[in-house]
Amino acid sequence: MESVFRNRGATLLMLTPALLVYTIVMLIPIVWSVTYTFQSGNAVTGFEFVGFDNWIKFFGDETAIDALWFTLRYAIVMTTLQVAAGYGLALLYIFFLRNRSSLVRATIFFPVILPTVAVALMFTRMFEAAPTAGPVNAIIMWLGGDLTDFLGDPGYSFWVIIIMDVWRSMGFYAVLLYAGLVEIPQDIMESARIDGASGWKLVRKIVFPLSLPILLSSLIFSINGTLKVFDSIVALTNGGPGSATTPLTLYMFRTSFAYGQYGYGSTVAFMLTLLCLVATIFVFRSMRKDVTR
């Protein structure tokens, strides 16, 4: 094997196809996008070099900062809830349902395969206030409460999005974490039980440390997915009311394609990329010590 790698011709031949594909689909668009961050204009009006103007604008743009703050808030709340819900379900499969868990797993996984727009439409109807009160409002009014415009109120609409996305994604994380939990050797569990560990103590001392690698993967999956949230919010609230639920991705889309500011849109996109990178490094570094302990 070593002799093959010493042969530079063979190395180049083997690497070239992958390198070509990677360059065409990844590197060039990224570099191209970065060059746009130093320009203003669009395909219709033409482009003009503006130096760092787009970057300066980003840090003074209240809407962008609001979108950044919303994105972070959404990512932190969603990651916490969906990984926690997934982990809870995975523990349920392992400890309580054991071999009988396949039907429950399939049922909870089902929302993952549903189209986002269909789920959003369903939740719109569930939380509807007008023209007719949806089931949630019907229950609230039956209990004596007032009609609440969940999707027209900035405070409520955030939590409707969270509820919908947790319901949609917890099945995925449950299956992912379940796959990690079943890999924990039974003899370790047995010996822990013999040593007197059970219930919460068993989970805390044995199951949790041994499932940290898969938890780390889940967190990285989750933080990157939630920082890039787009479709579910567009389908449910379209960033509203006002711009109360507008994440960076939607703001990037609007600046580029609705406002015709390709350069500024690319700057927002690049900021999002940096955010994903920083979040991934942060999660990775903070977990690495525990994994290798």
Add this chain to the structure above:
Amino acid sequence: MTLAPRRAKLAAIALTGVGALTLAACSSGGDGNATASGSTGTSGLTSTEFTYLGQTQNTTIISTLESLGSGACSAEQASTPLVSDAIDGTTWDQQLQVLAGSDALSNMSMAAGTPSLMKDFIDAGKVLDLTDAFAQLGMTDPVLPAAEATLKQLYQTDDLYALPTEYNIEGFWYNKALFDQAGVTVPTTWSELVDAAAKLDAAGIQPFIAAGSDGWPVTRLVGDYILRDLGADALQKVADGSAKLTDPEYVAGADAVAALGQAGYFGPAAGSIDYNTAMNQFLTGGGAMFYMGSWALANFNDPEQDQIGVDNIGYFAFPEVEGGKGSISETPANAGIPVMFTTANYTDDIGAWVKCIAENYGNVALAESGQVTGFTITETPADQSDLTTMVQDQIANATGSILWFEAAFTSEGTTVSQTNGGGLATGSLSGADFMALVQAANEG
């Protein structure tokens, strides 16, 4: 140690080569799109088809074009068949930008919703100058002077660049029976309007119906208030930079509308009401006043939709603001979503379609859809409703027209205004906050 620099050099060569290939591919792709429609791109030559792109929400234009194809324009249809396509209107401007950027606009399409975007298209030479085209085609005055003036004012051009497939006046449509029930008369001043709303509310009737989730039916009220209060050029001053929306006299307009929202006059869930729901609410007696354009005549004249009866619907102009510089006789007017023709692939065959559409569209749209357009009408249908006739009279008698709140704003200003307009109707956003958001968006 000696391997690294050579490896880096090889990688650099490979990357440069791949980059150059990709750049070449991208640039040739752009040219390919420009000529992909099968047309020649220069006048005097022929086209194989006449392409039209519209919004799925608007079925009037395409059905009128199809009627023309089987009637007055059958010769054009035989030589250059109409091929139509439609996409969702909510992303219309985005789609047009992408198409215009690669010279792939259809021969005819609905114009951009944001006037500033249309100006970009016109400046970039993407849109056909119809004043020139009409002169070349030997046509005189196919478009009503009022509609032509509105379109020129909208795009700030000396020539005509779009055809008015609608010509609408805007104002309050009201339910006469509900007004009688609450003992309310038609208001002519803003104070009277607020008093009327209070009386209706006290009588258990929702005073206003507005599509808060769409935003624009609410921001229209802000714009009209400002134009009545500060005069017809007030919003142009904002666009020119000589005034700001955050100036106290402008904020007063947003505050006046926000006060209606805070009083709950738009109903309990105004922020979630969309256009169709609002229309349905008004036509089923769910509220007394509905600010809308005269394009809604098609709905009012449809007995299946209109449960309250077309004779039960009245119209009054946006009231005067006491002591204001604007006049009640200045009617908010617009050309709906006009249609434009692209300069790319413009041939004699497309010119023949332009001529036929300009000469016949108005008659066919009025006869088949009851649509009041900005074209010169040569045949008036015998069974026209009184409400339609009233609108035509209103257009004829208006001493001047004014544009809507966002007409002179940037794309970003328009979007921010319309996405936040619902907040005024629900009372969750103050006038000052709303104006600050829109002013900031307009300044980019």
